[in-house]
Amino acid sequence: MLFYLSRPIDTSRVVYIPKGSVSEIIAYLSDRNFKLSIIDNFVVRAYGHIQSGWIDMRQTKLSRLDFLKRLTTAKAAMGEITLVPGETAEVFLRQVAKDYELNHEILLKYYYELSPIKDGFLVPDTYKIPLGMSEHHLVRHLMQIATNVHQNLSKKVYGEYNQRRWEKILVIASIIQKEAASIDEMPLVSSVIYNRLEKRMKLQMDGTLNYGIYSHEKITAQRIRQDDSEYNTYKIDALPPAPICAVSIDAIKAAINPAKSDYLYFVLDRKTKKHRFSKTLSEHNANMK
The missing domain is CATH 3.30.1490 (Dna Ligase; domain 1)
Structure with a gap:
């Protein structure tokens, strides 16, 4: 013995x-x-x-x-990490690595190995994690939570978890997350996305260019011209290939249930900090002015 x-x-x-x-x-x-x-x-x-x-x-x-x-x-000493809606996995994991002395490259390596999509799968929340946790265990823990959340939400809405259909919802939700000025606007932004897709119009939304390391970058005309990725919706006439950021439950709800509207355009009113929505290009140009 x-x-x-x-x-x-x-x-x-x-x-x-x-x-x-x-x-x-x-x-x-x-x-x-x-x-x-x-x-x-x-x-x-x-x-x-x-x-x-x-x-x-x-x-x-x-x-x-x-x-x-x-x-x-024994018990582990705990720390906290927070993923906010609209943040990218790249930026989030970089900050986690910095705060807890982990290797950013290893975190990303395991994330890309375990995540079914490049971004937008991790669930926004504040997590308690043990100090001394390895990169692999941290990513596996976050992915297990995210998998449970997404599968349960999908089954609640559709009665099943169809990964391909759910990923499309997450793509739309991520654009809504980046574009909407408030939760109240989300269903209207969602309606614009669906209306433009139905008419085979390019989405032409700046938020889709805030993917990966560009999460907080101001989108300029030069960036729009130079970016040839599948996330540049000024050049592609479809949705991006993957979500661009982590999404809230409100954004997912808006992606599933868009408002009924004929809107095709919106622009931010800098005075009210809200968007002005319009049905025609002439209305949109007037709002721009």
């Missing part, structure tokens, strides 16, 4: 433990390659009950006895 308990276990610096009985948690950890057995079940019970949540192991190689003991006594 002493030999068994002294054998090393490889672990990540922090480990997530779900709520459940000792047997259920031992089985959960076994499924994640910790190679625990029924003996460990009895040893843990001698110490007490395994804590749920994030556990700080402090090391990545422990004796089996120390590993089991820390499951019952």
Whole structure:
């Protein structure tokens, strides 16, 4: 027994433990390659009950006895990260890496490996994360939350999760997120997008050029001329290939249920900070003036 308990276990610096009985948690950890057995079940019970949540192991190689003991006594110190609606994954993960001394390139590498779409899949929210969490575990944790949210929302609306249809909703929602001046405007902005697509008009919306690292860049005439990507809706006559940012529930609702209108144009009124919507180009030009 002493030999068994002294054998090393490889672990990540922090480990997530779900709520459940000792047997259920031992089985959960076994499924994640910790190679625990029924003996460990009895040893843990001698110490007490395994804590749920994030556990700080402090090391990545422990004796089996120390590993089991820390499951019952240790807790990870927590930090917070916030993803706001309208932000891109590129900028968000860069800030997370800076704040928590993580590698930005590794974060992005795992994000692109695990995300079904290039951007817009992470869910805007404030997350509590354990200090010392690895890049891989952080991205996997965020992606698991996002997957649950998107699948549950889609099933609530459509009765199923059709990934391709849901991705199109996220693309439209991301444009609404970038373009609308307020939540109240979102259904109207959505109607303009659908109306222009139906008439095979280019969307010609600046917000689609705020993708990736360009999240906060002011869009100029020069940028519109020079950008030859599939996100430049002044040049392409379709939706961008992927969402351009993280989207709120309000933007998703607007993408699913656009207002009924004949509007094809809108421009920001700098005095009211709201958009003026119009049905014809002549009306739009008058609003521009």
